[in-house]
Amino acid sequence: MTVTVAASLDEVLEVLEARPGAEILAGGTDFMVEVNFGHRRPRSVVCVSRLPELRGWREEGGELVLGAGLTYTEMMLPPLAERLPALAQAARTVGSPQIRNAGTLGGNLATASPAGDTLPVLAALDAVVVLRRWGGERRMPVGEFLVGPKRTALLPGEVVTEARVPVGLASGPPAVCQEFLKVGTRNAMVIAVASVALVVDWVGRRVRCALGSAGPAPIRAREAEARAESSMDWEGRRLAAADLDAFGHLAGEAARPIDDHRSTASYRRHAVTVCARRALERAMAGPGWTA
Amino acid sequence: MSGTATMTPPVVRRERVLGRDVSRPDGVPKVRGEFAFSSDLWAEGMLWGRILRSPHPSARIRSIDPSGAWRVPGVRAVLLAEDVPGQPTYGLEHADQPVFASQVVRHVGEPVAAVAADHPETARLAASAIRVDYEVLEPLVDPEAAILAPPIHPDGNVFRHLTIRHGDPSRRGEVSVEGTYEVGMQDQAFMGPESGLAIPGEDGGVDLYVSTQWLHVDRSQVAACLGLPEEKVRLHLAGVGGAFGAREDVSLQVHICLLALATRRPVKIVYSREESFFGHVHRHPARLWLRHQADREGRLVTVEAKVVLDGGAYASSSTAVISNASCFVTGPYVVPNALVEGWAVRTNNPPCGAMRGFGAVQACFGYEAQMDKLAAAVGLDPVEMRLRNALAHGDQLITGQVLRGAAPVAEVIRACAATPLPGPPVTDGPGSMALPGGAGRTAQPGRVRRGVGFAVGYKNLMYSEGFDDYSTARCRLERGLVTITCAAAEVGQGFVTLAHQIAREVLGVDQVVLAPAETSSIGSAGSTSASRQTWMSGGAVAEACRAVARKAVEVAARRLGHPGLELVEGEVVAEGGGLRVPLAEAVGDEVIEETVTYRHPGTSPLDPDGQGDAHVSFAFAAHRAVVDVDLDLGLVRVVEVATAQDVGRVLHPLQVTGQIEGGIAQGVGLAVMEEIVLEEGRVKNPSFTDYLIPTALDMPEVRIGGLIEEPEPGAPFGAKGVGEPPTISSTPAVVAAIRAATGLELSRVPVRPQDIALAAVG
Structure with a gap:
């Protein structure tokens, strides 16, 4: 098993370009459970949890941009929690404090569990999911991104980098x-x-x-x-x-x-x-x- | 006396050790994460074991091809049924459970093969490379159908059927209530999964370090399967991360020793959480039918009951669990006439056995629902209903046994009922986490209704029905240091604390060491179950210390040339006070050692009518639950559980409180969430993601309204075991409270949200 601890988003995209089957590890709160249960046997893993490009949130061009690395704990903190209280409430219901410190918005999206707690909130906010790949980017409404239970529109080589919410909401x-x-x-x-x-x-x-x-x-x-x-x-x-x-x-x-x-x-x-x-x-x- | 009388100063005594919150010897390491649990064991050059288990609840094995496992590099042993050198089966009471299945599998998770390899992952891969050709059969999963169904085991499908006939059960009362009740399959959900380390010995024997509840009974079963004399199988207690009954049966013990003996290497096995759900017995699911008849004043006339327990594929302790469920199914009440029939049956469901409360839990859920129905039918307050029928010292049970010990049933009821009720929930508006639904913030305050429920329960202490129940302990006094040796399994309950307290109390010394619990140097202490170790091993330790005290006085008399000495609070003193010498000084270099075997008064088997003095002693408790229920969503917040308990005497207040809080947590869990969900014999939720146990937001405030200290005659220091009563009536109290809030019948636990919400909306 190859494990790459990426230092930048570009490095992630490079690895994914070279090894399109590589799997993304962020907080690991879903991923590691599947590994431990033997349901997932990754050959290649890219760790993205420390990437500055995916962390935090910002306002940009009429949208609130939520980094894929935003943790549940961060979703519960003001001022973000005051602007997106439903997201904060959803984050509060996830697991224990330890899980909320580790788990991320991007992970919730990419895992695409029917029970993913932030997903209905993103759907109600008309969120757009940003997918990056080496030399390219796609954007799609969260409803299109989530195609079924544990199934997404992600293509090999792509990674979720952001969810964008209209600032008016x-x-x-x-x-x-x-x-x-x-x-x-x-x-x-x-x-x-x-x-x-x-x-x-x-x-x-x-x-x-x-x-x-x-x-x-x-x-x-x-x-x-x-x-x-x-x-x-x-x-x-x-x-x-x-x-x-x-x-x-x-x-x-x-x-x-x-x-x-x-x-x-x-x-x-x-x-x-x-x-x-x-x-x-x-x-x-x-x-x-x-x- | 006139006004000149002077106050007599209180007698200043050295503070006694019993009854005080002395700190646990293992407390600090456990809190700091430094305590070594069985899963932390390690030995140079050790291998890792792995079990291959049946994926089917019922199947015939056509063939097993282990060659795939051998092809995995790093595999050192692959064992099947034919590799078991001794007895092919084991069991706590009946050896009906194969070490490895060879012809048929009878439940999902039944072991079929074991491998040892250099790395746990290698062992896992190798186990999955063993090819088993199964002919899948229709599983037998309905316990009532199992009674008459074709046998799925040579020993038949009925583990035990017993009848209790008392008085004239044809007597009718003016008021009659009837009900059927169901209890789901609860898991003990201990934190530390099954784990152990086996090290082959030079003598062809084996040392097994394992977390268990009873070292010596494990040893007997393991030695028989290994075909070794018992002295060549040496069991050592490894750090136990909770038990609650689930470690009474052998799980990995035989497999791990077989692997160690086959490879001549130390072998370790640690179950995953999922495997743990398949690797130990659970609480028996139960179906009960009860009919209560009473006179117009609410006095019980006749109780009829039928109890069916689903024992799953193998016997485990089913025969004793059904005895308890039948003996106690009329509750802690005077019942002049009774007819009880109980069955424990074999099915292709997971095996069931011991769990905290041991049959009394299932019974209590039924009879306490009946007592509430009866109270409503007669027009009595539920508390008054219970007081009117409460057992007391000198009363007779439906087994004909007369209560000779402390039976403060009315006292626990009164103390519990007198506890002040809690106020309304403190909320910050809609969706407060203090309301039902908790962190999900679903509650609408106007749609939350409060309910209060009351229940009383009881259970036998120690082993019953003529079982030769004993414990062994040794006390050694050497230069002022006392060493206690006893094989009692510390599983978290605090026996280690108690052993220290007792030795210090009896001998008046401060320096006490507890030797490791193992099987080579000391006899059996019996099981850490049935609320028995405080009495049995506590009694053995006390007697061993007293024997040493007597010997020490003799030695001191000889050495000091002074007759008529006695041991008083750690000092050898002469009558009249002419001499006062500390114990260590008085006996000098002489080593004094005494070993005793302690037995409780004997019991007798039940006769064909279920009559006999089958039990030693009983403990009683009452619980009052306060719940808030979301009427639309069916979500429940258990706000508070108040309790009063018959404890004989409090030996360690904090440990008693701990047992009460922990027992209530498990009782609340069974009431509203804990259930192993089965579908055609398959467990649907073998994880802590889906087998839910209470969190801090689910655990109610516990208010101890009274610890009734009526010393139990014959019990060491008058103390009764306290571990099980908190689990027995807490469940029915919570359900009674939900019934009070909703008006629903709710005849099944755990109560699920849909049982309330969909019933309420029709």
């Missing part, structure tokens, strides 16, 4: 309210049974809702979004109880859940229904939680 309350609710069978350190990410843009008058652990990849509940947008009293920030109910039900109908050892499809759909309604109610009530 990252202005924080009261202009934009965000919520993330995650259901698990334990109060912490648990894989999501179902989750809901919600972004309400009071200025742009848009509602975005994405579901996690409720299908092969995050699902945007478009009908629920449309229903909420059309029935919302945007000035008064009010919605009739019946419309809140309808929003929850439409979100539940959008889910495509399965039965497995963690839960049942019917409970997952039910949980999505309840959480979507609660999320919208919270988004109307106040600024929500900040880290």
Whole structure:
């Protein structure tokens, strides 16, 4: 097994160019579990965890640029957490502090678990994923990047470097309210049974809702979004109880859940229904939680 | 007396050691990460062992071709069933479990072959290169069907069927309630996976360093399979990272010794977490049917019960677990008439055996749900219902046994019930982590409802039904230093602390050393289970120390030429006070050593009607749980568990608290999350990612409302074992609280979110 501890992004791209089958190791919180279980036998590994180009976040050209090396712990810190509170909430639900110190946004994206906690948040934020390869770059919406359970649009030789979020959705309350609710069978350190990410843009008058652990990849509940947008009293920030109910039900109908050892499809759909309604109610009530 | 009376100053005594929080001898190394657990063992030139296991719950083995393993460079041994020189099977009570399967496999994870290699990864690759040709069979996974199904083992499918008939079970009460209950398969989930190191000896024997609960019973089973006399198999206790019953059975012991003897090299095996889930027994899943009849005042008249335990593929301790589940299925209550039938059966599910609470846990979930139903039917408060029926000293159990020891059932109920209730949750609004759902921040305060539930439980201490239960200990006094030798397995419970305390208390000395626990130099201490080591090995240590004290006084009398001496708090003193010499000085250079075997009062087997004085002693506890439930999502936050426990006497307050908190954690786990999920005999969640145990956010506040210190007659220092009662009634208390919050029947544990949420929405 060849292991390259890359000193720069260029070096990563060079290695990937030379060995397109090389696998990327960032925080290792998914990767090493698979190695330890014998599910993954990498022949070539490129370590990217210390690369400055992938670390942190910045604002650039109307977008918030989140480095692929951004850790869950960093997502929970202000001022980023104040601008993207749903991402901070999602990050808080991941594992233990040790895992949150190691695990990264890019890793969550590239692993593409149906239960990846940041993924529905990125979907609700209309995030664009940036993929780099030697001498090239591709950008695509997160919904296109995540093609199925543990499957992405990444091609051999490519690496996730960034996720970009429109700055208009990252202005924080009261202009934009965000919520993330995650259901698990334990109060912490648990894989999501179902989750809901919600972004309400009071200025742009848009509602975005994405579901996690409720299908092969995050699902945007478009009908629920449309229903909420059309029935919302945007000035008064009010919605009739019946419309809140309808929003929850439409979100539940959008889910495509399965039965497995963690839960049942019917409970997952039910949980999505309840959480979507609660999320919208919270988004109307106040600024929500900040880290 | 007039106003001139003077206050008598209190008698100043040297502070006694028992009853104080002396520090654990292994405490600092454990906290600093310096304690060597069995997985840390290492020997020069050692090899690594690996087990090949069955992927099928039921299959016939057509052939095994190990040649692929031999082709892997670095492989030193490949062993199959035909390579076992001694007895081909082992078992705690019945030797029905093959060392390696040869013709059939009866559960997923059953060992088929073992390899030793230079590197663990080589061993893994080699094991996977062994080709086993299986003819896959339909597994038998329904325990009730197993009773009459064609046998899947030559010994049959019923490990034990017993009946308890007491009084006149045809007697009817004015009020009757009935229910069926189910308990899922819980895992002990200890932190330290199975691991050990075997070193071949020059004499053809073997030294095995292993984490276990009972060195000597392991030795008997290992020696039989190796075809060696017991004295050539020397077991040493390696650092144990928790046990909870899962280390009572042999796991890797025979395999690792076979590999060491075959290669003439030290061999180490450490299970992965996944392998650990397949490598040890679990708590028996149970199905219970109960019918309670009472008079209008709520006094129990008749209880009928049927209990079926799924023992999985091999016997393990199933026969004793079903005895407990049957004996205690009517609870710590006066029950004049009873008819109980219990079955422990064989299936192609993973083998089940000992786990903290040992049959009493499953029973308690059933009978405490029934007591609540009965309270509702009669119109009584659940606490009053229990008080009205509580057992007391002199009462008779359904086995006909009369309670001769301390039985403060009413006292634990009252003390627990009198504990103040906690206030409302402290939240920072919607989605507070203090609410159900925790870090997922799902809760809506208006949709969270609080519930309170109460339960009482009990269990036997030590081994029952005529088992020759004993412990051996040696005390050696040399130049003021006391060395205690006892093979009792320290598995985290704190026996090492207690042994120090007892030696210091009895002999009045400060310098005490505990020799390593092993099998060569001392007899059996019995198992670290059944809440028995404080009584049994504590008793053995105390008696050994007392024997040394008597001898020391004789030696001192001879040396000092002074008759009528006694040992008082570490000093040899003469009656009348004419002489006072420290013990070490009084015996000089003479070495005094005494070894004793300690037994508890005998018990008898149960007769065909399940009658007999089968148990030695009992311990009781009450739990009151307070839960907050998210009514829509079915998520539960256990807010607080209050408890009171019958402990006889507190020997180490902090260790008692630790046992209570730990036991409640496992009880809460069984109530709301812990379950090995099976599908056609296959474990779906063999990892700590998916086998969930409580985190700090799931663990409730524990409020100890009372430690009832009614000394147990016959018990050393009056102390009862305290490890198991916290696990028994904490589970039903939590479920009763969820029932109170939701109004749902909830007849199965663990209670899953969908059991609440989907039932509530219809």
